[in-house]
Amino acid sequence: MLATRALRLLGKRAISTSVCLRGGHGVAKIEAYTLPAYFDRRENPLPDICYVQDLSAEQVSLKEKEQGSWAALSNEEKVALYRISFKQSFAEMGEATAEWKTVIGGVLFVVGITGLIVLWQRKYVYGPVPHTFDPEWKAKELQRMLDMRMNPVEGLAAKWDSENKQWKK
Amino acid sequence: MNTLIGYDLVPEAKIVDSALRACRRLNDLASAIRNLEAVKDKAGPHKEIYPYLIQELQPTLSELGISTPEQLGMDKL
Numbered sequence: 001m002l003a004t005r006a007l008r009l010l011g012k013r014a015i016s017t018s019v020c021l022r023g024g025h026g027v028a029k030i031e032a033y034t035l036p037a038y039f040d041r042r043e044n045p046l047p048d049i050c051y052v053q054d055l056s057a058e059q060v061s062l063k064e065k066e067q068g069s070w071a072a073l074s075n076e077e078k079v080a081l082y083r084i085s086f087k088q089s090f091a092e093m094g095e096a097t098a099e100w101k102t103v104i105g106g107v108l109f110v111v112g113i114t115g116l117i118v119l120w121q122r123k124y125v126y127g128p129v130p131h132t133f134d135p136e137w138k139a140k141e142l143q144r145m146l147d148m149r150m151n152p153v154e155g156l157a158a159k160w161d162s163e164n165k166q167w168k169k
Numbered sequence: 170m171n172t173l174i175g176y177d178l179v180p181e182a183k184i185v186d187s188a189l190r191a192c193r194r195l196n197d198l199a200s201a202i203r204n205l206e207a208v209k210d211k212a213g214p215h216k217e218i219y220p221y222l223i224q225e226l227q228p229t230l231s232e233l234g235i236s237t238p239e240q241l242g243m244d245k246l
Contacts, residue, residue: 044171045207046200067196071234078198079241085199089243090206 040088051087059084179211179218182225193233201235
């Protein structure tokens with residue numbers, strides 16, 4: 001309550017200075033990312049700031065000329081004025097870039113690295129495969145499956161000719 | 170102007186005319202040309218809208234001395 005009354009007495013403009021003085025640190029540094037930025041977008045045709053912030057001497061004189069009649073400007077001057085304010089025209093904005101090649105290339109590269117890591121793992125990290133994967137064991141497994149008539153209608157044993165002990169042709 | 174472009178419509182000739190005159194008041198030729206480009210872009214696949222707009226705006230364009238992007242060769246890459 002008291003503080004608001006005091007602030008009102010000081011007046012609006014004085015508040016910021018009095019706060020600064022109290023803090024003793026002065027005005028905060030303005031970061032570049034907090035300022036309005038320039039970007040070319042179809043849906044935002046007029047950005048907050050001009051593209052070229054620091055004008056050269058002839059650009060300054062061109063800007064002076066812009067104050068007068070525009071019919072007096074040549075085509076090149078008009079294009080130059082455009083380029084001061086904007087980076088890309090709408091046509092250039094919509095142009096297809098070659099970015100997709102970088103993306104695909106990057107993806108394939110990373111997949112390749114992963115493949116190398118997997119191969120290295122197979123060789124050096126994993127232990128031997130269980131003995132049940134030996135060919136003899138597998139043959140005995142298959143024989144057992146055929147003996148118990150596994151999937152006799154449409155599957156494995158259906159394809160086995162048990163009289164002639166061979167696969168059905 | 171950005172808000173206007175945000176709407177799902179192509180502005181009428183009168184509106185674009187006012188925008189161009191506003192650019193003249195602000196001594197900003199680049200924005201005027203940008204407005205024309207934006208309006209053409211808004212028309213999208215309907216290619217007949219923009220020539221009609223330019224036809225309607227022709228008196229203003231000649232009066233203010235604004236060139237269309239086509240005349241400046243800015244619609245090509």
